Amino acid sequence: MPEQYYYTEVQPVKCIEIRVPLVIESVDVEAVIDNVLTLPELAIKVDKIRASVRDLTATPVFVDEAHHGHGYHDYDGYHDGKHGKYGKHDEYVLVHHDSHHPHRDLFLKKIIVNGILHKQIFYVNKNNEVKHTAEELSFSKLVELDEPVLIRHKHDVFIQFRHVDVDMNWELHRACRIHETAVIQATARVSEDRKIFVQTCPSPDESPVGNLLRDGGLEAWASPYAPVFWGASNVSQCSTAHSGSFAAEIGLLNTQLPGALFQMIHKKIVGDRQYRLTFWVREDVLGATSDFSLTAEVVFYDQYGTQIGIGTQTLSSTGIPDNSYTQVQFATPVTDESVDSIMVRFNFMPGTGNTNTVKIDDVVLECMRKRG
Known part of the structure; x- marks a missing residue:
């Protein structure tokens, strides 16, 4: 034996x-x-x-x-x-x-x-x-x-x-x-x-290559308010895109209510790594009051659905241009080895009297190679 x-x-x-x-x-x-x-x-x-x-x-x-x-x-x-x-x-x-x-x-x-x-x-x-x-x-x-x-x-x-x-x-x-x-x-x-x-475990010398998100360009929509591969709340399809035909506009249904755009990722997840989130953002001026914040999050979960880590970047409305797209990029902290899934989420939080919205396009989540 x-x-x-x-x-x-x-x-x-x-x-x-x-x-x-x-x-x-x-x-x-x-x-x-x-x-x-x-x-x-x-x-x-x-x-x-x-x-x-x-x-x-x-x-x-x-x-x-x-x-x-x-x-x-x-x-x-x-x-x-x-x-x-x-x-x-x-x-x-x-x-x-x-x-x-x-x-x-x-x-x-x-x-x-x-x-x-x-x-x-x-x-x-x-x-x-x-x-x-x-x-x-x-x-x-x-x-x-x-x-x-x-x-x-x-x-x-x-x-x-x-x-x-x-x-x-x-x-x-x-x-x-x-x-x-x-x-x-x-x-x-x-x-x-x-x-x-x-x-089962990944090779310690290998990291997944490319964008881990599906439809990062936000081109696929089931309806004007429902992107196919993303979860959405208070989100609308927008033709003013950074590239391609469409982008997602958060807050257009009601500029006074919070909105969210998110996607869960279950494949090609490697532990003990940093991840980098890149996206393009633009403000849409609909009225005189620009008072909102946009928080981009990369949230890590283990196999039981327990949150074990997070990376965030918060932008105020004054830091987002209203006449052109700007690129935002940040890296997360090093993940735990037991990470099993990732959620990318954009949270729109309006202030009192806010009249404006924010557009999101060309979102990319990448796994960064482990440094020797």
Whole structure:
């Protein structure tokens, strides 16, 4: 069995279930095939024999621990006698390969190896000509494990062969009969497909590239008040864009009420990094009173939805131009390693008597490369 150990994480980690083959036993197999072949004509000598093994397969033999003390019984009706045919007395019960006993501990006790020995025989006939003939012999070998191996699900057990080798010896008798002895050696590797959980984590040297936001240009709208990939409150579609066809205008529905534009990000999130938010902003003058603030936030959450960090930048209405777009950019603090999702949010907070709105366009959130 592989080495096992237990490790307690200091922080919550994300794990996924995968299915992997686990090698549970490795068995040496040796089969001796003794055979006499009659050649189609008289021969002076056998020049060479090339041998190979084909269609090598193995069938596992499973057993169940017997606690009743009455020898070996197959639960499907088979009886091996008083002392049993397989294993030691009063320890195991043979279980058919296709039987179903989900509530019993099953063990792998033996494997039955089957294959075909293929031979290419080259001989010299009485006319001193090199001739050829072929032969195939089926063989079977029962191999018992030193100790039974506990398995979880017998239908997930499979056997593969490695280091298959054939050693041929022969002797020519009576000018037409060859006495052949083949020794087949191989290693049978018994594996079982098992489901395990593994921790997933990004490479410490890699950061996602590009804009993590969907539709950062705010071009996709389901209606004049609902951008497709953003959540919105008191937001309207605007054709005065920094680039493209549209931008988002916050506060246009009611300049006296708060407004918000936000998006959640769940993919390509890397912990222990800084993130950079870049956007373009412009004030829309609709009246005489310009009294509002705009706060841009990058909020970090763990897998349970608990806020674990935030980066913010607040702009007053006096710092936002009303005749052209200006670019704003800021970097967040370094995130916690357990960060699982990010929210980018713009909050519009009007003062008393405010009459103006703010436009947002070309929003980009980037993960900054970790400094060595």
